[in-house]
Amino acid sequence: MSNKQVLVVEDDSNIREVLKLALEFEGYEVILAKNGREGLDMLPSSKPGLILLDLMMPVMNGWEFVEEIKKHPEYKSIPIVVVSAYSERAKAIECNKFVQKPLELDTLLQAVSENFKE
Amino acid sequence: MEITEGLFKQIIENSLEGIWIIDDGNESVYVNPAMSRMLGYSLDEIKNTDLSCLFKTEDLKTLLDKLETRKRGQSEKHEIRVIRKDKVVIWTLASCYPLFNSEEKYIGSVGLLIDISKRKRSETLLGAQRKVFEILIRGGNLEDALNELLSPIEELVDGMLGSILLLDKEGKKFTKGAAINLPDAYMEGILNEPIGPEAGSCGTAAFKKELVIVSDIENDPLWKNYKELALSFDLRASWSCPILSREGKVLGTFALYFRKIREPTDYELQIVKDVTAAAALSIEHINMLHQQESLLKKEKRFRQDLELLAQARKFLANSLEYEKVLKNIPELIVSHFADWSYITLSDENGALRALTAAATPECREFLRIFEHCKTDLTSPHGLPLALREGRSILYSHLTDEDFITEGEAWPKLGIKDPEFVCVIRNLGLKSYMAIPMIVRGEYLGGLVVASSKEGRHYDGSDLALMNEIGNSCAIAIDNTMLYRDAQQSIQNREDFISVASHELRTPLTSLQMRVDLLARLMDKNVLSEELAAKVKPIISEIQPDIRKFSKLIETLLDISKLRAKKLHLNLxxxxxxxxxxxxxxxxxxxxxxxxxxxxxxxxxxxxxxxxxxxxxxxxxxxxxxxxxxxxxxxxxxxxxxxxxxxxxxxxxxxxxxxxxxxxxxxxxxxxxxxxxxxxxxxxxxxxxxxxxxxxxxxxxxxxxxxxxxxxxxxxxxx
Incomplete structure (x- = not known):
């Protein structure tokens, strides 16, 4: 198990896949969740150094996910990079970095490497 | 100069005033030459003529009364008619004085007479004309007015029976007339007879446009067809003069009948001329009044029509919800000139459905059945016909028979529903118009306007007015539909932009990332140098294209947010x-x-x-x-x-x-x-x-x- 784990919470499978590809290529281990709920469920069995988070998702959206994370002392310090088209409302979320869709891979990878916490 | 008896006699003989002396037995003893000329009698003749032959019977009594008072010394001045030797009656102004001898005994009286016939004639005519105009101005009818003209004239000409006949519009026959003393049965006999070159005095005068003097009806060829009628009423002579308008058109005739064979005197001819002129003025005046009245009526109607049209257009321009606006139209029409009116609109299947109706309180029964009224488009009458032929249809005069629907016959309503027909029949449909609402060759519906029992018969100008309103309605409906279509198209476009841009964005994002990833891989030299040299330029050309593509999609997304007013700024x-x-x-x-x-x-x-x-x-x-x-x-x-x-x-x-x-x-x-x-x-x-x-x-x-x-x-x- 690599010590450079990234949790990707994203409902679009296509984007999920490409993020996985790109991050793995950069040497990260990637775990995937389809929505906030799945993401939360994965946290106890994993130890990500960063969470890549989409906002608009079914079941549990990004805002709710962040709210839950911040309640847990052991998770609340995990850096979060928000990836969304919804710039206005995304601003209101407590996160380390906001990356606007459409995604530029370089920008995204830069945000990941800058905010990754070992 | 010594004033002698001879001198007095000279003055009297040369006086222009007539001097007439009678004795205490009312016998004429002297007339001067002027008096003799006035009466047509010589001095000798007058001496042998009884007063009763010189004065009209109705005046004689007054005259004798006056002579009695004169015996008591009274002198006086009065107007009196005198009968000349030729039987012509003249009007005179007489100043009369009693004569007394030295013992103050009444020995007779002297009268100084002036012929005032001309003045009297003018006065009479003027008075008559004034009366005629008074009647006409008060709105009286022409026959009454002409009677007023005739009655004083009959007094001017002794023994005359006057008539004024009026020609019809075509100028072919007499249709109306005024007469006071002519027997009604005689008038009935000559009315509606055609004019012509040998049609009695009046018919000939009107035909030839000239004065016709028939002094002996019995032997005059002009009267051969009518002499029996005339003689049966003891009419012997008849003079007739055409009454001409200023433009020279024959309006009628003025005729004088006599119960004896008779030629006119110059004086009488003058009267004929004057009366004819006065009658012409009266007739023309009343024609003018009628014309004016009908013009005023027309103008009033025109103004009302314009007002209606303006109001209708105002309603129609007021809103884009035509279903609502059209409801005002039948109401407006009913308030203007209808008993009931309705609008039907064609639905998507082309069937007519009733939209809105209005009726007077007397016809409110109509509103009850209106809802069920189904217009059968196969009917050869009414709105179906109007829609088929694309023109407005007018039923000016309807009778009860137009509703009888036995067998296959259609009631003229274009609606077969027995209850509907029954109600309309009970309301007494008098006249109705069916106006199609057509735009660009397609019918949208129709307007029906009707009058019942007390209502009017519609005419062509009513139809033209309703046509205008129908057109305005059609245009209003059309405008609204075009507007709605345009709004819908805009909405469709916006929906499309919104859906399309959202749908495009997700695959585009992953596409872009994959290409970016590919470029990154290239940089890490995963391919052989030779292969990388071929692939690299391809990827570097794809990248800007994808960026451009995503920018376009972002723009579209912004637009749909702006249009939906969902662009929120985070200030x-x-x-x-x-x-x-x-x-x-x-x-x-x-x-x-x-x-x-x-x-x-x-x-x-x-x-x-x-x-x-x-x-x-x-x-x-x-x-x-x-x-x-x-x-x-x-x-x-x-x-x-x-x-x-x-x-x-x-x-x-x-x-x-x-x-x-x-x-x-x-x-x-x-x-x-x-x-x-x-x-x-x-x-x-x-x-x-x-x-x-x-x-x-x-x-x-x-x-x-x-x-x-x-x-x-x-x-x-x-």
Whole structure:
């Protein structure tokens, strides 16, 4: 198990896949969740150094996910990079970095490497 | 000079006044030559003529009374008729004095007479004319007025029976007339007889337009067809003069009948002339009054019609909900001139459905059955016919028979429903109009207007008026439908943009990332050098295309948000100088790439409220345009602030924007130049304007064609 784990919470499978590809290529281990709920469920069995988070998702959206994370002392310090088209409302979320869709891979990878916490 | 008896006699003999002396037994003893001329009798003849032959019977009694009072010394002056030897009656003014001898015994009387016939004739005529006009002005009928004219004339000419006959419009026969003393049965006999060259005195006079004197009816060829009728009433002579209008048209005739064979005197001919002229004036006057009245009526109706039309158009122009507006129309028509009226509209299957109706209180039964009224489009009458033929149809005079619907016969309503027909029949349909509402050859519905029992018969001008209203309704409906279609198209377009851009964005995002990933892999030398040299340029060409593509989609998304009013700005206090500088730096690379010089001056540390991403979007749009349209000439970017405002100016020296295009370029899907030379959707400036206005600011352009443009953004600092 690599010590450079990234949790990707994203409902679009296509984007999920490409993020996985790109991050793995950069040497990260990637775990995937389809929505906030799945993401939360994965946290106890994993130890990500960063969470890549989409906002608009079914079941549990990004805002709710962040709210839950911040309640847990052991998770609340995990850096979060928000990836969304919804710039206005995304601003209101407590996160380390906001990356606007459409995604530029370089920008995204830069945000990941800058905010990754070992 | 000594005044002798001979001198007196000389004066009396030469006097122009008639002098007439009678003795105490009322026998004439002297008339001077003037008196003799006036009466037509010589002195000897008058001496042998009894007073009763000289005065009219009705005047004789008064005269004898007056002579009695004269015996008591009374002198007086009065108007009296005298019968001449030729039986012509003349009017005289008589001044009479009693004569007494030296013992003061009454020995006779003297009368000084002046012939006042001419004056009397004028007075009589004038008086008669005045009366005629009084009657006409009060609105009396022409026959009464002409009777007023006849009655004094009959007194002027002794023994005459007068008539005034009026010709019909075509001038072919007498239809009406006035007569006082002529027997009614005689008048009935001559009315409606055609005029002609041998049609009695009046018929001939009217035909020949000249005076006809028949002094002996029995033996005159002009009377051969009518003499039996005339003689049966003891009419022996008849003179008739045509009454002519100013234009010389024959209006009628004035006729004088006598019960004896008789030629007119000059005096009587003069009367005929005068009366004819007076009658002509009266008839023309009343014709004029009638004309005026009908003109006034027409004018009033015209005014009312115009008013109705104006009101209808006002209603129709008032709103785009035609179903609501059309409800006013039948009501308006009923208040104007109908007993009931309704509008039906054609539904999508072409069937007519009743929309709205109005009726007078007396016809409210109509409103009850109206709802069920089903117009059968196969009917050969009414609205179905109007719609089929594309023209308005008028049923001016309807009778009860028009409703009888035995066998296959159709009631003239175009509606077969027995209950409907029964109600309409009970209301007593008198007249009705069916007006199709047609636009561009397609019928939208129809208007029906009807009058019942007490109502009027509609005519062509009513139909023309309703036609106008029908057309106005059709146009109003059509306009509304076109407007709704246009609104729907706009909505469809916006829905499409919204759905399409959302749907396109997700796959595009992953596509872009995959290409980016590919490029990254290339950089890490995963391929052989030879292969990498081939693949690299392909990827580097795909990347900008995908970026352009995603930018277009972002623009479309912005537009659909703007249209749906869902573009929310996230306004925060920040260092706007830094925000703008960051975006300018990003774009500087593009300018370098295109070798276009960009001069930048940004005043430092200008703070204010703004949405960072949106403001950067505006800066990007303006600089992008400057680069696109700047002809590679230098572009100047300047940002300055004072305590109230921040002003951003982007100036290029390119093609410029013409003054008419300057208004257009801020509208969606507009662009100053043709699509061929420059790509893009033409939405950038529209979005920029919306964003700046969302910040409470303004954006405007100053430009001269061929010299360049300045886009100036002014933001409030709040």
């Amino acid at each position: 925060q206090q920040m260092n706007i100088s830094n925000v703008v500088q960051e975006e300018v730096n990003r774009l500087k690379q593009d300018f370098d790439l295109h070798q276009s010089p960009l001069r930048v001056y940004i005043q430092e540390n200008l703070f204010g409220m703004c949405d960072q991403i949106r403001l950067q979007q505006v800066v990007s749009n303006l600089l992008g345009n400057a680069l696109k349209f700047g002809n590679k000439r230098p572009v100047e970017f300047e940002m300055l602030g004072n305590k109230d405002h921040i002003t951003i100016t982007v100036k290029d020296y390119g093609m410029g924007v013409s003054s008419e295009d300057q208004l257009r370029i801020f509208k969606p899907f507009e662009r100053a130049v043709s699509d061929k030379n420059f790509g893009g959707l033409g939405l950038g400036l529209y979005i920029a304007q919306q964003i700046i206005e969302g910040h409470g600011g303004t954006i405007l352009v100053e430009s001269t064609l061929g010299e360049g443009s300045s886009f100036i953004v002014e933001l409030p600092r709040r």
